[in-house]
Amino acid sequence: MAADAGRNRTGRGTGQRKLAGIRRTPAPLAPPGRLDPGPTRRRRRLRPHRRQPTRTRRPPRHPPARPPPRRTPLRQRRTDPLLRARRNRRGRATRPPRPPAAPPLPPGDTTTPLVVADQCPTRLPHYDLQCPLHGAAGCELPPPEVALALHAAFCADLAGPLDTDTVHALTAVLGAQLHSAERAMGERGPGAVIEATLRAVVARLADAPARHRRVLARLAAEHAHAAGSLRLHGGRPATAMSCFDRAVGWAALAGxxxxxxxxxxxxxxxxxxxxxxxxxxxxxxxxxxxxxxxxxxxxxxxxxxxxxxxxxxxxxxxxxxxxxxxxxxxxxxxxxxxxxxxxxxxxxxxxxxxxxxxxxxxxxxxxxxxxxxxxxxxxxxxLGLLGTGELPSARAMLTVRIADCHLCQDDPHTAVATLTPLLDTPPGALPALVRHELRGLRARLTAGAPRWGPTATETAARLAAAI
CATH class of the missing domain: 1.25.40 (Serine Threonine Protein Phosphatase 5, Tetratricopeptide repeat)
Structure with missing residues (x-):
């Protein structure tokens, strides 16, 4: 045992001492014409292939899965309500949150104002309006009296049918109100009819069937944009922005x-x-x-x-x-x-x-x-592209811009002469956009009045009263 311990302490046994004296011979060279693969590749050749199984496959230890239970009528009656309730709970849990509510429509009267049969079109397209059903192809509209009756029935009864004549009647009344608003510069009367119709359309849109949803969305978009335009020209920009925002959403829904x-x-x-x-x-x-x-x-x-x-x-x-x-x-x-x-x-x-x-x-x-x-x-x-007698608000705005351009060229006399027709307009009769243009012109006229004389001062005072 002592000898074994001494041998273990030296780290070299008898067999190792014998091997130490043996002269190692180099590996034989490869035959001529062939490259020596080397010791690493020679060892790899002795190993089994990676696809060769190294041991016998054993069967799985866990028992096979049970076959699904047989669906008998009794089991179906008992399990179907439970599965349905589970699916409903899972759907409510994974459903995305509802988007925030859209801004409400501007408040107004719940009663629909009286509509006059004046300027009702007889065919579409008319006044920048196309039929929600027929588009640019065009279509015939019912007579003005029939259109007004269908419009009143639509606004009064939310459960009434939505047929082709009713859609034509709503578009015809919208065209008539826009035509009246174009003629009555700065007035707010036509906007009440348009907004009342818009509320009736929106009330139907929420629960409308799929075949009516696109038509109602397009009607809502056109009425909302018209209501916003009239509020903008009437000097109510905040509620106008609300109408425009809703119009963009409904127009996207309607394509x-x-x-x-x-x-x-x-x-x-x-x-x-x-x-x-x-x-x-x-x-x-x-x-x-x-x-x-x-x-x-x-x-x-x-x-x-x-x-x-x-x-x-x-x-x-x-x-x-x-x-x-x-x-x-x-x-x-x-x-x-x-x-x-x-x-x-x-x-x-x-x-x-x-x-x-x-x-x-x-x-x-x-x-x-x-x-x-x-x-x-x-x-x-x-101004030359604008037809004679068309869009009086646009004509007034272009007139103000022409006068302002003369003023920017240091020509106040031509600017005052150009503004003379608008100076006699009653206060508040001009649209809000025209009044905004006049405010900028008045500021420039007041700033240059010391150089331009009393005419510029008098014109600036008259503009202050008009706007």
Missing amino acids: DPTTQVAALSDMAVLGLLDDDPASSRDYAREIRHAAPGHHWSGALSQIGEARATALAGDVRATVRHLGRARHHLERPEDASGLVSWLAPPALRMRVESGSAAALRDLAAASGDPRLARRALAAAHTA
Whole structure:
């Protein structure tokens, strides 16, 4: 044992001492013409293949699964209610949260105002309106008396049927009210009828069947946009924004990009009225997403961005956006399926009017008469594209912009002469957008009155009374 212990302490046994004396011979060389694989590859050749089983497979130790129980009628009657309740609980647990409620509609009278049969159209499209059922193909409308009766029945009975004649009647009354609002500049009467109809449409939309949902959503979008436009021109921008927001959502539900673009354009204008160019530019950019791939939406989006950048004082960005808007106008596009305000002449009038406003803002901020001359040329072009007797509010706005361009060119006498027809307008009769333009002109007229004499001072005083 001592010898074994000593041997273990030395770390080398007798067998190892014998092996230490043996002279190791090198491995034989590979035959000529063949490369030696080396010791590592030789060892790998002696190993079994990776797919060769190294031991016998054993059967699984756990017992096989039981077959599913047989569904007898008695078991089915007992288990079906339990499974149904379990699925309902699981669905409620995994259901996404409901989106926040949309802003409510502006409050108003619950009674529908009396509608007069004046200016009721007999065929669609009419006054920038298309039939929710037939689109740009056009259709015949019922007589005015029948249309008014169907409209009154729709607003009075929410459980009544929604047939083709009723849809035509609602669109006809909307066209008549918009025509009356165009003639009555600054009045609020037609808006009550439109908002009462909107509430009746929205009350049906929540529980409407699938075949009526798209038609009701399009009617709601058109009525909401019309109500917002009338509130905007009436000087109520906060409730107008609420109507425009609802109009965009309903138009998206109905697949109506035209109403979406119109509402977003008006929302961009509201951003300008609030002196918020960043918000106005964001709304203008959304126009391209509402109707992608169309040159008319690109032109309206670019002109909205031009007005926002002009309000921010960025000359280069404004000129760049104006050039892109005119580039969209020069691209041909089929306008047969568009409403009348998107036809090439009307679209060019909108672009020229927006160009005049943007260049006028830049001229007023920088004092550059060259920008004022370009703005004056664009305003005259827009006024020439506007038909005689059409859109008196747009004509009044272009007249104010022409006078303002003369004022930016240091020509107060021509500006006062251009404003003379509007100075006799009763207070409050002008739309809110025209009054906003007059406020800016009055501020510039008051600032230059010491240089321009008593005529400028008197005109500024008359403008203060008119706005």
